[in-house]
Amino acid sequence: MRRIVLASLVVAAAALGWNLAAGRAAAQGAPAQGKAAAPAPLPIANPAEEVASVAYNGATEKVTKGEVFNIITRYPIPPTEDREQVYRDAVDTLVNTKLVTQFLNRQRIVIKPEQVQEEIGKLEQGLKAEGKDLATSLLENGFSLDEIKKEIEDRLRWIEYVKAKATDAELKKFLAEHKDLFSGTKVRASHILLKTEASASEADKAKVKQQLVAVKKLIDDGKMTFAQAANKYSQDPANEGGAGGDLDFFNLNSGFIPEFTDVAFKLKKGSISEPVETPYGYHLIQVTDRQEGKLPDFEQNKPYITSAYAAELQKNLLMEARKAAKIDVKPLPKDLFPNLPAQAPATAPAPAATPAQKAATPAQKAAPKAK
Structure with a gap:
C-alpha cells in the first residue's frame, strides 16, 4: 500500500522526470518545437469535480478529481491495493501541496520568469537525450506548459526559502539533533x-x-x-x-x-x-x-544534510498548517480507478515504506508496503 506523506510541490514536473532531490531537470524526451500542445483529456468523467477542499488563512482551495487521478496513475496499482487508502493518500498529498504553496505565497519570494525558463531549458535538454519533445511529454502526461511553469516556480521558491534558513550553524545543530539519521x-x-x-x-x-x-x-x-x-x-x-x-x-x-x-x-x-x-x-x-553508527563529515555531506533539513522544515510547516486548516474530503469517486482489475480483499501492510521516503525534498513521498 502506498502512502504519500508530504507535499508534492512539483507533481507535474516530477511526472516528466524532474529530479527534485538534486533541484535540476532529468531527461525523458526531446525539446519542444514551438508551443506545447494542450494536455490530453483524462479518461474519467468530470475531472474538474471537487473531491476535497482546504480552507486556511482566509483562503479556500479545492482538490479536483483530475488532480487526484494524475497522482494515482503515476504508480502501478495491484489488485490487492486498498484503493480507499490510495485515494485518501493522494488527496492528502494535494492538500499538503496547496498548504505549502500558500505558505510560500506569504513569504513573498520572487522568482523571475527567466529563472523558470532556464529550468524549462534544462528539462528540454534532458528530454532530448531520450528522443522525445516537451510538447509530446506534456500531452502524454496530461499537463499544460503553464502548469509545469507554475510548479517549477513553486519549487524554486521553496529552494530559496530553504537557502535562507539553512545556515551552517543551523545545519550543524540539525546534524547534532538527528545523529541516528546521519550516522546510519x-x-x-x-x-x-x-x-x-x-x-x-x-x-x-x-x-x-x-x-x-x-x-x-x-x-x-x-x-x-x-x-x-x-x-x-x-x-x-x-x-x-x-x-x-x-x-x-x-x-x-x-x-x-x-x-x-x-x-x-x-x-x-x-x-x-x-x-x-x-x-x-x-x-x-x-x-x-x-x-550504533558514526556521524559523517559535515562538509562532505552538506548537500544531504541540507536535503534532510528541508524535509524536516516542510514536515513541521505542514503539521502546524494542518492543525489550523479545515479540510473536507468527499467519498471516493466510483470512476476514479478505470481499467483496473477487480480489487481483491485488502490486507493490512507492515509499517514499512518504499525507499522513496529516503528523498528529503519539497515533494517527498512515501509508499508503505509489506516487508
Missing part, C-alpha cells in the same frame, strides 16, 4: 499490529487501542512472550509465517514510515512501547537490538 544507526525491532480502517471513528480506534493495551499487559505479566503475542494477535500479513513480529534491522533511511521509526529509535533495547498509531492501526514495538 540501526535498530532491530518487532511489532504487533492491530489494524484500523481509514474511515474508522475515534470510538472504533479507541476499542482497537484498548485491545492492544490488553495484549501488552499479557506480555508485561509474563503470560506470553512478545513473539508469541505477535504470532497470535498481529494482523500484519508479513508475520503470517510466524516470525514473531520481527522486522530485522533497519535504519532511518530504510523507508519505514516516520510514525513508526520515531518511536522505535527512542526505545531502549528490550523495552516495549505503548500503542503507537499509524495510518494502518496501532502497533506495539519492541526493540531487540541496536547497532
